[in-house]
Amino acid sequence: MSYTIALNFEDGVTRFIGCKEGETVLDAAYRQKVNLPMDCSDGVCGTCKGHCEQGAFDMGDEYLEEALSDEEAADGMVLTCQMVPASDCVVQVPVASTLCKTAVGKFNGTVASVASLSEDSIELAIDLDDDAELAFLPGQYIHIEVPGSDTHRSYSFSSLPGERRATFLIRNIPGGVMSGYLTERAASGDRLSMTGPLGSFYLREVSRPVLMLAGGTGLAPFLSMLEQLAVKGCETPIHLIYGVNKDDHLVKVDALEALAEQLPRFTYATVVVDEASSHPRKGYVTHHMDAEVMHDGDIDVYLCGPPPMVDAVLRHFDAQGIVPQSFHYEKFTPNQVGEAA
Known part of the structure; x- marks a missing residue:
């Protein structure tokens, strides 16, 4: 059994890793070439401290209180060198992704459809390439490069994570770079490049209205x-x-x-x-x-x-x-x- 761990870095980049049963988040990250902060890896220094926003895990009792106090643990703070997930988890990492030698993901796909929903709203559907393992948290966004330009625009997903077809609601801005492409030149089969996912606006565990x-x-x-x-x-x-x-x-x-x-x-x-x-x-x-x-x-x-x-x-x-x-x-x-x- 393995679990999916979303690592959210302070620069807005999210990286998803797989964590084997009984494996710590730190070990899983290093195995997948994400160098999370660490000094000791023994629960002593506190360098690998982060915050688990959702999910179940076991921290054991092999760490020092100087590294993680009882109050911090009660607030969901974790030491990734000791954290063993028992479900999918979302962990906030308080450093930039670049410091962990990881980068925002790059993905490609083709335009499936462009639909005018109203005078100011366009729905764009993109079929992801078969090798595009694009995971995201509901609410996050991605950069989409505008064909024929050197710019990108950022849009939140309106589709369900894990689907091969990603959809977006895009405001139709007269004179806008993306709007101009979608209303004047876009055609099914056009190739699009994307980078992401990004953003700290996403659905947390629902425990109240x-x-x-x-x-x-x-x-x-x-x-x-x-x-x-x-x-x-x-x-x-x-x-x-x-x-x-x-x-x-x-x-x-x-x-x-x-x-x-x-x-x-x-x-x-x-x-x-x-x-x-x-x-x-x-x-x-x-x-x-x-x-x-x-x-x-x-x-x-x-x-x-x-x-x-x-x-x-x-x-x-x-x-x-x-x-x-x-x-x-x-x-x-x-x-x-x-x-x-």
Whole structure:
């Protein structure tokens, strides 16, 4: 038996490694040429300390408290030289990937389809090459090189991890480099190069109610997260509020309906900003965050949208005195995925 360990480095790079039964994370990483920080490898120095965000493991009792205190262990801190996984795990490594002699993954694929979903949204589907072992955490993004240019653009996956066809929701920006390619030149079979996965915005283990807030094509990572939850099963309440500027900017609602059928405790609400809209819920997502979905703050909040939306939600929480148990957000600009927290 082996387990998949996602190593998240502080520069946003994620590297996936396989860990054999009874093998420490440090040994598994070195076996796969990822040089995690270490000095002693005996649980003495604490150099290999990281944080396990999800998954089961055994730390044994062969390490010194000076290397890892009881308080740190209770908070999920680990010594990778002692950590023996008992399931798939996600481990935060507090150094840059370059210092561990590993690099962001490079992948290739072909354009499967390009679909105009609305005046401002395009769905791109890419068939990965057979040898492309592209793993990612639901919510993460990847750089896609724009054919015919020396630039790339960053997009969150909307598809389920592990699928051979990766999909993305892309905002159609007039004059945009990627938008121009997709609307004017793209054809099935075009070759695309990608690097990733990247980002600290991803689905954590669900242990309490979840509130998801999406703005425009910021819906993409939530589709990936919800697909993952549908596969694994989830009995925890999950509510998504999806806001757009105009009625015809609402896309993938059929996918949300299908996910609601698969996840019995998943609900969603769509919101339109345009005052002339006849949509039953108008305004901004902050106008529709009632007490029922806030669970008195006993929630994990995930937010993906343009910077003004992120800032508005932060101000709303502050004004209402709301302090979620955890709050993960990603700001994106029209051209790239932006700051994550």
